Amino acid sequence: AQTVTQSQPEMSVQEAETVTLSCTYDTSESDYYLFWYKQPPSRQMILVIRQEAYKQQNATENRFSVNFQKAAKSFSLKISDSQLGDAAMYFCALGNTGNQFYFGTGTSLTVIP
């Protein structure tokens, strides 16, 4: 079975500070992909960052980076220099055999001015 767990229903961060969102997953497969999506109130899921499991190097996209710990099955998202526009729901997702994505329950991020 494939599962994705986000243990932080809500997080908050001061503007310009750094915040880390946690995600753990479980899969029996060795070849898989991990994604972080952002969902603002508009409901549109927007890709933030993706990580290939076979790559040891952590993915980065501007202010967004991940800490991928394959042995621990952990995939956390770090947001640096937080901006008001970063406020949204963040979902961690696992993609492996079968093409469907498995999503966590999300973390609601509040950015405090």
Added chain:
Amino acid sequence: GAGVSQTPSNKVTEKGKYVELRCDPISGHTALYWYRQSLGQGPEFLIYFQGTGAADDSGLPNDRFFAVRPEGSVSTLKIQRTERGDSAVYLCASSLTNGRQETQYFGPGTRLLVL
């Protein structure tokens, strides 16, 4: 179009009615997915199309739910005899090809409310 579009944006219906939800994927994307997102939850997989055929419909909750993609582009999710428990946001996504490595691009969803 530039992104995945879904219509209608919101749909209110009465219990027992039939509804159709439409998804227009990114041009050229061969794979199309439907997910259902209940309040406070992450999206849950319903069905996946590769081209015109449903390659995996294991997520459809029961036979009241059906989806088609007759020309390999636009897809319609059909729900018969709607129930209050069907109320949710229905998300559509598309990807260039199938495969676990492909990023799925999502539409804004259709919020369905069954009274």
